[in-house]
Amino acid sequence: MSGNTIGTLFAVTNFGESHGPAIGCVIDGCPPGLALSEADIQADLDRRRPGTSRHVTQRQEPDQVEILSGVYEGRTTGTPIALLIRNTDQRSKDYAAIAQSFRPGHADYTYWHKYGVRDPRGGGRSSARLTAPTVAAGAVARKWLAERYGTVLRGCMTQIGDIAIPFEGWEHVPHNPFFAPVADVSALEDYMDALRRAGDSCGARIRVQATRVPVGLGEPLFDKLDADIAHALMGLNAVKGVEIGAGFASVAQRGTTHGDSLSPEGFLSNNAGGILGGISTGQDIEASIAIKPTSSIISPRQSIDIHGQPAEVVTKGRHDPCVGIRATPIAEALLALVVMDHALRQRAQCGDVRQDVPPIPAVPRTPGSL
Incomplete structure (x- = not known):
């Protein structure tokens, strides 16, 4: 099965299944000498971990990471880093009823036809567990x-279902289960409670940002920084759209306003999302993703079985009514992987390039604006 590795110089290969004994990855190309411990990794895993609120799957996984190789006496050695996360709370019997049929909106149908076999337990390889x-x-x-x-690198939720979430400040994001940039999330909680009672699901929109990114990252024509960011973010389960900077709002803008004017003090706006011609400008990199509603829901839906006969599908088990709730740390990680890979590529090809005029700084803007 190909397509499990992301990156060129900083290459990450992902392995495992949702209900297998363990999941993990191998990182090849990490520079030597980086101080690294399991605690450095665990903090981000805890932000993504299931069972952290009533609004997400109640699968209880500690997600304790183990470093198996590539680190000696607390520092990376430059050799492959193997990371392992054991699965401890699988309930495979929950999926017995859908082993012979296809969940609408899920990868069951396509996996079956591509490989001739599929692991129905928790979605197998197509599960969000692999994030x-x-x-x-x-x-x-x-x-x-x-x-x-x-x-x-940081991110936040800007919409859940049909509820747009205003930006009040980054300081609110760590203090609620939605990664929402607002102080009061009671309306979001009420919305999710009603959705769960209805046996339904919804989508979400997530914003992700990287600040203090050096100028010059990106490899035109076909390895543009924004193209690789979009490629990585589309690899996240349930993502159906990616925007860079102003994104689709660019359609309604005029050239007199969309093009980010420059001054000796810096760029005056950031509609480009920190990337021009596929190369980073030194401004904040801004991207957003659209996440579809969760496919595994308890409401009955029309489908077919593996023999092509009509079937009604009801998916029992422990599922996120909105997979976007836990997507923010994942989107941040994917952006980090792309920026890291391009930073190493820039160092390898253009590390000796020098400019007489230093890069212009980014003009400070309000935190929620582009």
Whole structure:
């Protein structure tokens, strides 16, 4: 099965299944000498972990990461780093009823036809459970970028279902289960409680940002930084759309306003999302993703079985009524992996390039604006 590795110089290969004994990843290309412990990784895994509120799946997984290789006496050696996360709370019997049929909106149908076999337990390889190793690898990239450039990665939820969430401040994000940038999330909690009682699900919109990114990252024409960011974010389960900067709002903008004017003090706006011609400008990298409603719901739906006969599907088990609730740390990790890979590629190809004029700074803006 191909397609399990992301990155060129900082390459991460993801392995495992939702109900297998363990999941994990192998990171190849991490520079040597980075101080790294399991605690450095665990903090991000805890943010993504299931069972942390009544609004997400109640599968109880500690998601304790184990470093199996690539670290000696607390520092990376430059050799592959193997990370392992054991599965401890599988309930495979919950999926017996759908082993012979296909859940609408899920990958069951396509996996069956592509491989001729599928693991129905928790979705197998197509499960969002496989995002945990991505978050673990992203934590390694995040630490190296922070120490090298002072790069900060953060994200928040900007919409859940049909409820738009205003931006009040980044300081609110760590203090609620939605990663919402608002002080009061009671309306979001009421919305999710009603959704769960109805046996239904909803989608979400997530914003992710990287600040203090060096100028020059990105490889035109076909490995543009924004193209690789979009590629990575589309690899996240349930993502159906990616925007960079102003995104689809660019359609309604005029050239007189969309193009980010420059001054000796810096860029005056950031409609480009920190990327021009596929190369980072030094401004904040801004992206957002659209996440579809969860496919596994208890409401009966029309489908077919593996013999092509009509079937009614009811998916029991422990599922997120909105997978977007836990998506913010994953989107941050994916952005970190792409920026890390391109930082190493830039260092390898253009590390000796020098400019007489230093890069212009980004003009400070209000936190919620582009």
